[in-house]
Amino acid sequence: MDNSKVKYNFEYDRKLKICFIGAGGHSFRNVYPTFQYAPVDLAAICDINGERAAAFARQFGARNHYTDHLEMLERERPDAVFIVTSYHPDGRVQATDLALDVLKFGAHVWMEKPTAATTDEVRQLIDASNANNKYVMTGLKKIFFPAIEKVNQIISAPEFGQPSSIYIRYPQHMPPFAERSDLTRITSLVDHIFHPGSIIHYLMGKISHLSYEREPFNGGTVTNMRFVSGAIGTMHMTAGQSGASPLERLEVIGKGANVVVDNGVKVTYYRKAKPPEYGRSRSYMVDTESAPLHWEPEFSLGQLYNKNIFYLGYVPEVLHFCESVLGGEPPRKGTLEESLEILKLLEAYRNTPEGTVAVLNS
């Protein structure tokens, strides 16, 4: 887990010259603000809406703004391009085509999820990335949450034992099977599957096969999966839950130990412990040496870690990309190979009726 000291943008000696495609709501709230803490020189912004491109350039300190990304690439010659756009009318992901343009031009790509809508498109990106010798990283923010990184560290330690099962909950609606061949009917699923999908892959590795059941009232689902490692997992997509409820819960079981994350920030590690004797114990207290460990942020101080751009992984993911490019090493997280596995999961839901088995990796 990286808890190295955060530098402010103006303290960096070496920066990447970057351009940004997209001046929308998410990037305004969560991506441009990360540049305060990253080694980037924001040269130019492009949006097909010229007024927004100009307003964002003023707001975030870019020198130039454009309405045509090809013109921006040609004139600015950036080291890397950030892409945060939306969907084509046919449901395809705009950023996929834009990333291919950027790679052809010869710059590295950081793109928001979804990377693409199909495995074929990700394979196209993998080929273009290799052919042009440029990296593509997707902002899989969940695997940069300090809480999820902590779980990864805990379950990788020998004392946790082999991770044997996982439970993950995420509130997501799934349309009926007959509608799922039409991309325009599953935009929300394409948009969100990257969140639980990235955590599952980060913690448990590749899925071997799965099957699922869907309820017809809200489109909630329960999926059972077997991983290539031999471990098993359940994903509960809790469509229909209250709008006032926390969204997520995660639990990984090892051997005599388990770890739980609630609401993305609270981590409880139940370490190996001898249970109090059944029928004879007056107290539930276990020894301090084997007691559960619990972490949650304080929300009092003006610290970086209690800003959402840190605990929701946005600054860490952008830093990982910038440091990888500056160091000449491919990003290790948010890779196209991870996106490929997440889209295999999406395609399992698109191509396999409820109650039957989908094989993702044989």
Ligand SMILES: NC(=O)c1ccc[n+]([C@@H]2O[C@H](COP(=O)([O-])OP(=O)(O)OC[C@H]3O[C@@H](n4cnc5c(N)ncnc54)[C@H](O)[C@@H]3O)[C@@H](O)[C@H]2O)c1
């Ligand atoms: N990781 C997260 O937490 C998170 C949260 C919200 C949204 N997102 C993702 O962020 C993306 C954007 O979401 P949003 O809500 O900001 O969308 P948005 O529609 O507000 O913004 C998209 C912007 O891209 C611009 N655009 C589209 N095609 C373009 C092109 N060819 N050239 C230049 N500009 C172009 C549009 O004009 C628009 O201003 C989506 O992919 C969504 O999945 C991620």
